Amino acid sequence: MRMSLSSFNRRPSQPVKTLAMGDKAATVVAIAAQKGGVGKTTTAVSLASAWARFHGLKVLLIDLDPQANCALALRAGLGEGGGSLAEVLSEGKGKEVAEIAIASGVPGLDVTPDDPELQQVEARLAGKIGKELALRKAIERSRTHYDLIVLDCPPHLGPLSVNGLAAADQVIVPCTPSALALAGVSGVVQAIHEVRGQLNPNLALLGVVLTRVDARNKATNGAAMSLIEEAFGELVLPEKVEVNNALAGAQLAGQDIFAHAPASRGARQYMDLAEALLTRIDQGR
Ligand SMILES: Nc1ncnc2c1ncn2[C@@H]1O[C@H](COP(=O)(O)OP(=O)(O)OP(=O)(O)O)[C@@H](O)[C@H]1O
């Protein structure tokens, strides 16, 4: 049968969403750095936990890194079930991230489960039209169930990180006091400019956070920090996170720092950072 012009040109139907609308309007915060090991996952898990625990916010932590460290870092209290983020992102059937997330054990904080399939998502998305917007679409309704959505991005600026930046409102860039890490921050800043121009005009840099600062290395720290402050000025938060073994211990124990070592310096510094960032987020709303 020949197709008529009107049926060919009919608007395609959108995938049906099964998740009901909630009454919240989440701000989406991406934690991104173009360098490995600078404390992205520790920062994502600690901030998300602090915002849920101490500010009474409903928070969703989405692990965009195929190494799946967020669920691992919270594994001691993880709920059962959940689904595949890779499937949500690559199949585009209208499923929402909130539908596959699980309770983290931290009251008010949900997290996406470990998903080995995420390794393949970058390749699966590669040939698709709209590939950069898969996550943005998959949190359209999830946003109405949370106050904050935190994205832990992989350490390179591939398709999953670009999806993170395209879906985010704000970006937090962790940086260790080193020249290499500073170059990584510049890489993210460049990516933010590009994503803003092409995909997400409202994307903003919320701040650069100094992490894993070794208080014993005063000379190197001082030199690296002046370079970072010179480059990013007020964007660098005065609240820093020093090297603290309790943070590495929390990750090993599968607990957030506030459950694992509530009196530690790491807990106190992430609590202060969470509060300072929340003030910046509220000012930007
Ligand atoms: N402030 C800190 N003090 C001590 N150890 C830390 C601190 N922050 C992070 N770590 C440890 O350093 C390692 C790297 O941290 P993390 O996994 O948060 O970095 P990342 O940027 O997410 O790394 P990747 O690029 O591999 O995803 C981990 O073992 C973590 O426990």
Ligand SMILES: [Mg+2]
């Ligand atoms: Mg990580």
